[in-house]
Amino acid sequence: MKKSEKSLTTIGTVLLLSATMVSISACGTSTVSNTGNTSGSTSNTSSSTSSSGTSNNVGGTITLYTSEPVQDANLYKNAFEKEYPNVKVNIFSSGTTQVIAKLMAEKQAGNIKADVLLLADQPTFVQLKDQDMLLSYQSQEDSKIPSEFIDPDYDFVGTKALTTGIVYNTSLVKTAPADWSSLLDSTAKGKVIMPSPDFSGAAAYFAGVMSRTSGFGWDYFTSFKKNGVVVGSGNGSVLTAVENGQNAYGIIVDYMAVNASQKGSPVKFVYPTSGLPVITEPIGIVMSTQNKAGAEAFEDFVLSQAGQEAGVQMGYAPLRQGVTPPTGLKPGTDYKVLTVDPKTLADNRAQDIKKFDGIMK
Amino acid sequence: MRTEIRGRAIDLMGFGKATKAVVIGLPVFLVCVTLMSLIWNSISGHGHLTLSVYSQLFQNESFFKIIGATLESSIGGALLSVLIGAPMAYVAASMTEKYVKWFHVANSLPLIIPSYISALAWEFMFGPIGFVNKILSHIFGGNPQVIHFFGMGGLIFSLGLIHYPFVYLLTYAALSQIPVDSLRAARCSGASAFSVFRYIIFPLGWQAILNGALLAFVTNADDFGIPAFIGIPGHVTVLSTAIYQEITNSLFSGGFGSAAAWSVIAGVISGFIMLLEVLASRRTNHYSSGQSGGLRGNNMAVSVIGIALFVLILLITVVIPFILLVITALLPAVGAPLSKMSISDFWIAIENFGQTGLVFRNSIEMALVTGVACSIVGSIAVNTFSKNNSLFGKFVGIVLSLPYALPGMIFGLAMILTFLHPLPLVHWSLYGTFWILVIAYFTRFITLAVRTLTPAFASFDRTQVRAASVCGAGTLKVVQRILIPAMLTSFITSFLFVFLTSLTEMTVSSVLAAPKTETIGMAILNFDQTGDMMSAAVFSLMVLALMGVFAAVVWGCMKAYLHINNKKTRSALHWRLLRNP
Numbered sequence: 013m014k015k016s017e018k019s020l021t022t023i024g025t026v027l028l029l030s031a032t033m034v035s036i037s038a039c040g041t042s043t044v045s046n047t048g049n050t051s052g053s054t055s056n057t058s059s060s061t062s063s064s065g066t067s068n069n070v071g072g073t074i075t076l077y078t079s080e081p082v083q084d085a086n087l088y089k090n091a092f093e094k095e096y097p098n099v100k101v102n103i104f105s106s107g108t109t110q111v112i113a114k115l116m117a118e119k120q121a122g123n124i125k126a127d128v129l130l131l132a133d134q135p136t137f138v139q140l141k142d143q144d145m146l147l148s149y150q151s152q153e154d155s156k157i158p159s160e161f162i163d164p165d166y167d168f169v170g171t172k173a174l175t176t177g178i179v180y181n182t183s184l185v186k187t188a189p190a191d192w193s194s195l196l197d198s199t200a201k202g203k204v205i206m207p208s209p210d211f212s213g214a215a216a217y218f219a220g221v222m223s224r225t226s227g228f229g230w231d232y233f234t235s236f237k238k239n240g241v242v243v244g245s246g247n248g249s250v251l252t253a254v255e256n257g258q259n260a261y262g263i264i265v266d267y268m269a270v271n272a273s274q275k276g277s278p279v280k281f282v283y284p285t286s287g288l289p290v291i292t293e294p295i296g297i298v299m300s301t302q303n304k305a306g307a308e309a310f311e312d313f314v315l316s317q318a319g320q321e322a323g324v325q326m327g328y329a330p331l332r333q334g335v336t337p338p339t340g341l342k343p344g345t346d347y348k349v350l351t352v353d354p355k356t357l358a359d360n361r362a363q364d365i366k367k368f369d370g371i372m373k
Numbered sequence: 374m375r376t377e378i379r380g381r382a383i384d385l386m387g388f389g390k391a392t393k394a395v396v397i398g399l400p401v402f403l404v405c406v407t408l409m410s411l412i413w414n415s416i417s418g419h420g421h422l423t424l425s426v427y428s429q430l431f432q433n434e435s436f437f438k439i440i441g442a443t444l445e446s447s448i449g450g451a452l453l454s455v456l457i458g459a460p461m462a463y464v465a466a467s468m469t470e471k472y473v474k475w476f477h478v479a480n481s482l483p484l485i486i487p488s489y490i491s492a493l494a495w496e497f498m499f500g501p502i503g504f505v506n507k508i509l510s511h512i513f514g515g516n517p518q519v520i521h522f523f524g525m526g527g528l529i530f531s532l533g534l535i536h537y538p539f540v541y542l543l544t545y546a547a548l549s550q551i552p553v554d555s556l557r558a559a560r561c562s563g564a565s566a567f568s569v570f571r572y573i574i575f576p577l578g579w580q581a582i583l584n585g586a587l588l589a590f591v592t593n594a595d596d597f598g599i600p601a602f603i604g605i606p607g608h609v610t611v612l613s614t615a616i617y618q619e620i621t622n623s624l625f626s627g628g629f630g631s632a633a634a635w636s637v638i639a640g641v642i643s644g645f646i647m648l649l650e651v652l653a654s655r656r657t658n659h660y661s662s663g664q665s666g667g668l669r670g671n672n673m674a675v676s677v678i679g680i681a682l683f684v685l686i687l688l689i690t691v692v693i694p695f696i697l698l699v700i701t702a703l704l705p706a707v708g709a710p711l712s713k714m715s716i717s718d719f720w721i722a723i724e725n726f727g728q729t730g731l732v733f734r735n736s737i738e739m740a741l742v743t744g745v746a747c748s749i750v751g752s753i754a755v756n757t758f759s760k761n762n763s764l765f766g767k768f769v770g771i772v773l774s775l776p777y778a779l780p781g782m783i784f785g786l787a788m789i790l791t792f793l794h795p796l797p798l799v800h801w802s803l804y805g806t807f808w809i810l811v812i813a814y815f816t817r818f819i820t821l822a823v824r825t826l827t828p829a830f831a832s833f834d835r836t837q838v839r840a841a842s843v844c845g846a847g848t849l850k851v852v853q854r855i856l857i858p859a860m861l862t863s864f865i866t867s868f869l870f871v872f873l874t875s876l877t878e879m880t881v882s883s884v885l886a887a888p889k890t891e892t893i894g895m896a897i898l899n900f901d902q903t904g905d906m907m908s909a910a911v912f913s914l915m916v917l918a919l920m921g922v923f924a925a926v927v928w929g930c931m932k933a934y935l936h937i938n939n940k941k942t943r944s945a946l947h948w949r950l951l952r953n954p
Contacts (some may be wrong), residue, residue, distance in 0.1 A: 075888060081903050082896065086727040102888035106895060107902050109621045110782065110883040116624055117786045117884070121793035125805060125887070139624075181708075208605060210618040242523075245601045248904035252493070255708035255906075258500055268904045275706035276713055362622050373608060 070305040071098035077115060079108040079131040080293075084326040088130075091322045092313045099306045108132050108213050119145065127301040128310050130171065132213045133291040134161075134354035135220070135361055137168040140296065142358070147297040149308055153315035156332045158344070160351065161292050170292025171314050172328040173344055176218045178282040179251070179269040184260040191284045192228070195236065195261060202240035205259035209365045211245040214265050214291055219368045220357040221289040221350050233371050243372050254279055265291070267327045270340035281340070287348030292331065397754045401769060403816045404776055408640070411779070411787045415633035426634045435610070440642070443611040446528045446600070447593035453533025454589040457686060458540025459582050463574075464679030465541075466548035474928065476683075477545075478921075483690040484538040485873060485920055486698070490913060491535060492602040493906075494694035496522065499530075524607030531603055532593045534690050539592065540585030542870070546863055547581035547828040548574070581828040587650055588824055591643050591778045597880060612639045616780045629786060636783040643778030644771055651767040698917075701910035722911040728891060733919070736876050736893040739807070743814040744872035748864055750815075751822030759830040770827075774820035781817075781880025788813050788885055805887040813885055814875045821874060822867040829863035858938060865931050873920055 078085050082105045089101040104111070108131055118124045129140070140146055146167040154162055154169060161170030178189050184203075189195060195204050209216035222228045242259060244250050250262040251269065255277045262269075269281035295314050297307045313319045320330040329337040329344070337343050357364075416422055430436055465476050483491070499505050499522040506520055521527070551574065559569050597613045604611060610618075612635060619632040701707060702722075703714040723729050754773075758766025776784055792809055795802045803809045837859075841851045879894025886895060893916060900909035 081899050081905070082728055082891070083725050104886070104888050105891075105899065106883045106886075107898065109617070109624070112624050113620055113629075113782065113786060114789065114884045117629070117789040118793060120629075121790050123793055205606075210614075210621055211601070211605075242606050245605050246902050246904075248902050248906075249602070251904035252707060252906055255706070256493075256497070257708070258496060272706050272708075272904070276704075276709035277706035278708050365618075365622055 069098070070096060070309045072303045072306050073100045073102060074127040074301075074303050074306040074310055075102045075104065075125055076128045076130060076310070077104050077111050077126040078129070079111050080105060080326075085130075087322050087326055088314060088319065091318060092310055095313060095318065096306075096309050099303075099309060101310065108136075109211075112136070115145075119143070124298055124300050126298050127303055127307045128295065128297055130295045130314070131293060133217050134163075134168075134170070134294060135217065135358035136213065137163070137294045137296055138354045138358035139361075141165070141167045145299055147299045147301065147304070147307075149297055149311060151308070151312050151315055153312055153332075156334070157315060158331065158333075161294075161331055163294075168294040168296035169311070169315060170294050170331050172293050172320075172323050173331055174214065174291040174293060174328065175266045175283065175288045175347065176214055176263060176291070177266055177269075177284055177288050179254050179262045179264045179279050180282065181254050181257055181260050181278055182280050183278045184257055188280065189261060189282055189284075191286050192222075192232070193286075195241075195263075196232075196239050198239075200239065200261055202242075203260040204236070204239070204262065205242040205244050205250050205253045206236075206263040207247045207250050208243045208245055209368050212247050214247060215263075216361060216365055217291055217357065218263065218289050220361060220364045221352050223364065223367070224352045224356070225287075225350050227286065230367065230371065233368065237371055241372070251279075266329070266341060267338075270338075271327050274340060283342060283347045285348075287350040289350050290344075393753060393757060396750055397757065397769070400750060400754075400816060400819050401772055403812065404772055407784070407787045407791055407816060408775060410791045411633050411640075411783070412637055414629050414787075414790065415631075415637050417630075426630045430631065430634055430638070435615075439610050439612060439615050440638075442525070442604075442609050443594055443613075443639075444642070445525060446532060446604070446609070446611055447590050449525075449529035450532030450536060450593040451586045451590040453529060454537040454540045455582055455586050457533065458537040458585060458589075459544050459578070460679060461537070461541050461683060461686075462544035462548055462578075464676060464683065465545050466551070467675055467679075478924070479683075479687055479691065480541050481538050482687075482695075483535050485877075485917060486691060486694050486913075488531075488535055488596070488598040488602075490698050490701075490910065491690065491694045492531060492599055494697045495527070495531060495689075496602075497697065498689075498693065499527065521607070523603055524609055525604075527603045527607065528600060528609060528611075531599045532589075532596065534686070535599065536589040536592050539588040540582060542866065543581045543585035543588070543825065543828055544578055546825065546866065547578050550829070551577055580831065583650055584824050584827065587647060588821075590646060591774065594639060594643060595778055595780055597780065612642075613780050616783060620782065629783075632783060633787075636779050639780065640775050640778055644775060647771045647774060651764070651771065698910050698913055701906055702914050704907060707906050718907065719911055722908040723915075726896060726908060726912075728896070731889070732891050732893050732896050733915075735807070735810075735890055736878075737919075739810050739814060739892065740872045740875035742811050743818060743875045744868045746811075746815050747819045747822040747871040748826075748868040751819055751826050751867060752860070752864060755823055755826045755830045759827060770820075770823055773823055776817045777820045781878070782884055784817060785813065785881040785884040788881070805890075807890050810882060810885055810890060810892070813881050814878065817881060818871045818874055821870050825867035825870050826860075826863055829860055833859055858935065861931060861935065865927060869924055869927060872923070876920065877916055 076085065076089075080088075082103070085103045085105050089103060092101060093099065104114070104126070106114070111131055115124065115126060115129070118126075124145075129137075137146070141163070148166045150166040151169065154166070157169055163169065178192075178195065180189060189197075189200070194200065207215035209219050219233070222232060223230050242253075244253060247265050247268055250259075250264045251272060253259045254262040254264075254269075255272060257278075264281075266281055266283075269279055273279050273281065295311050297304070297311060301307045314323075315332065317332065317335065320332040320335045323330055324335060324338050327338050327341075329341040331344070415426055416424060461480055465473055465480070468476060497503050499520050501522070503520075503522070509520065522530075555573050556569065559573060564572070594611075595613060597617065600609070600611045600614045601617075605614060616632050616635045616639070619635055620629070623629075623631055700711070700714065702719055703716065704711075705713055705715075705718050754766075754769065758769065779787075788809065789804065792812075793802065793804045803812065837855050838851055841855055846854070877894050877897075878892065879898045882892040882895050883898055886892060893912065897909050897912050900906070900912065
């Protein structure tokens with residue numbers, strides 16, 4: 013009796029231990045591969061002026077922090093690693109707020125793990141620049157990118173054109189909206205949804221630009237409120253609501269609506285005639301990078317013909333001249349761009365969001 | 374003699390006092406370190422100590438409105454959870470044992486179905502142009518919108534329905550322990566049904582209900598998805614959404630100071646509510662656990678009414694959302710005609726996302742380690758403290774539950790600030806590794822294990838252990854013959870609870886993970902944010918399938934073990950009878 017009892021206890025223990033061991037051994041490997049990328053970043057240099065590493069013998073590991081979805085970021089990674097076989101790219105991909113929050117927490121603790129940032133918009137990068145977090149780098153590819161999307165000090169460069177326009181549900185709306193004023197029409201009363209600047213950087217940018225554009229201003233948002241606009245959370249919530257017919261119209265980032273429409277959703281994207289704000293999702297190198305050559309090579313690649321074509325494959329309109337945008341999206345020359353100085357937007361972002369929330373309450 | 378027995382009882386788990394102190398001290402230490410870093414962040418502005426963040430907070434006119442809305446939605450949701458969960462637990466406890474496990478699974482599903490899918494399904498049903506409103510406006514005419522789903526009502530409804538399994542699971546654990554002897558004795562003495570309820574069922578059940586309600590409350594207060602989906606369009610801001618907005622707005626300006634201050638306040642509120650619970654539950658009832666499951670099969674009517682109610686709830690919380698989930702996963706795009714459904718879209722989503730294998734492996738491993746660790750440490754802690762019912766133990770319980778009450782993202786940021794630097798003695802940083810996430814999950818979810826195990830240990834009769842000790846049974850034998858059979862169900866429930874919660878965790882990992890340690894929750898969050906509902910649905914279905922298989926395997930193993938153990942005891946008895954007739 014004693015024997016059988018003991019053997020059962022042993023079996024139980026073995027089962028439990030083996031379950032734990034499996035996981036320990038499995039994560040042991042992941043820890044090892046991680047130390048490779050973290051070991052380099054112990055001390056940091058403050059100089060930001062040195063010659064660019066354009067030679068082919070760049071190597072090592074770089075870590076990319078991005079708000080691109082994993083599958084898109086992987087397209088960049090794979091195409092890049094094919095061209096630079098000696099460089100390994102590690103990707104951390106999460107929501108824009110999450111990525112920046114992680115970055116700022118790492119900064120506060122004094123050890124930033126990222127080498128390259130690819131996310132959000134120009135005002136966000138202006139704020140990073142103001143905090144001395146970016147390394148200046150003039151890529152040889154910059155010449156092909158429109159100069160208004162390049163930081164004057166070469167701290168960051170735009171990588172793509174994400175416009176904010178109008179999406180509508182084709183089975184609910186008979187006459188397509190043509191301009192921003194269509195959303196103030198009585199036919200659209202209570203049927204429009206827009207993302208909240210509290211949740212979406214694109215929406216914050218939209219509010220900042222529109223409120224400073226003549227003919228719109230904060231009055232536009234007040235009239236919007238009067239026409240019963242619904243404020244959702246992120247751009248995803250807008251797309252879902254319009255796809256499902258919860259709302260007939262929405263304000264949204266172009267590629268989301270175009271991708272959905274191409275997959276068969278009953279939605280269509282409209283470029284308003286009086287112009288649209290454009291977000292460029294810039295790329296920049298982190299000041300404390302330990303692999304400057306690798307980071308610069310990555311920036312070169314994203315701006316290059318091949319990199320911009322990889323972006324087209326993901327459904328984004330390119331910024332580089334001579335690259336055709338994906339079907340359904342217009343090239344930058346075919347619509348009017350509404351712009352405001354990114355520094356102004358950066359300095360006023362918090363107040364803008366407060367003001368927006370105040371109007372919509 | 375007496376002291377010797379007591380000494381044995383303390384040594385029960387095969388641990389000395391010191392080891393035990395370390396085992397319980399570890400999570401308490403982890404919690405305190407993380408909380409301290411959060412508090413420190415909220416009071417250290419620009420290099421010196423200041424309460425300016427707090428004074429700004431209190432001057433903010435919307436502060437009290439947000440606190441009020443949080444309390445209203447969380448308490449309202451918890452009450453609704455009790456209204457649904459407690460009767461369901463009673464039905465389960467009176468049901469024939471054969472069907473209980475299916476009832477169990479069905480009642481745990483609302484917690485497991487991703488909340489954004491449930492929210493979407495309910496929007497379809499009750500939203501401004503949902504079919505319920507369409508029918509109602511048809512009947513009443515004129516008024517286009519009878520039910521205002523976006524806003525406080527919809528928030529309470531959703532939170533209450535999604536989190537009722539907390540109340541259900543904990544109450545069931547307590548009610549199923551009700552001894553047959555007590556009920557028989559009561560009936561023999563001519564007690565009315567009301568008296569049985571008042572003096573036997575209620576005293577055993579109420580603490581579990583309270584525990585469940587508190588867990589539901591804390592979860593409601595911390596929940597982000599539902600308030601973002603249903604509260605924001607209805608202009609209802611609660612703490613969790615306010616904190617998220619605060620982080621977004623002040624990333625560059627004030628660091629995390631004000632977000633940290635908001636979180637500290639969230640923690641204080643939860644802590645305060647739990648303190649009330651401690652004061653309310655100072656008296657515990659000990660029942661001898663003779664033959665448990667006394668309620669079983671004694672009331673047909675209850676079962677019939679209960680099951681009818683249950684089917685209705687199941688329809689709203691599980692069936693309709695699940696159908697929606699499947700349709701979404703199989704369609705090429707949301708809103709596309711149903712004729713375009715195809716299974717190939719399912720595989721495309723898995724293939725397109727380059728890290729499917731990685732995130733599943735990471736999450737499963739993290740959940741396994743966390744589940745085992747939380748259940749073991751939780752058992753030791755509960756066993757130590759439930760014995761003497763000390764205030765200190767209750768205090769430890771409150772401290773352990775605080776990380777769960779904090780918004781996940783803020784908890785993740787506090788972990789970064791605490792663990793980014795190399796550990797003092799080993800000069801090796803946990804940050805960026807698999808283990809930082811395990812530690813975060815462990816610290817955050819240990820309270821789930823503690824709360825699941827508490828009712829079981831509270832109603833467990835320690836005289837059995839003493840009796841065994843007196844008869845000369847060793848520690849190992851006491852554990853194997855008395856503790857395991859009595860506690861195994863609760864232990865497994867606690868393990869599954871922690872395992873399933875860790876498996877789908879998304880907010881802590883969304884800031885704490887590093888390249889190569891991404892989780893399933895992060896993938897789903899990413900899909901959700903980029904509007905890729907199809908991939909989100911595909912991954913949710915895969916998680917559901919995984920959970921189903923895993924839960925079935927664990928329960929199967931447990932049943933098999935109990936069966937073998939039972940048989941063995943019987944054959945041992947048989948053998949002894951043969952030897953000494």
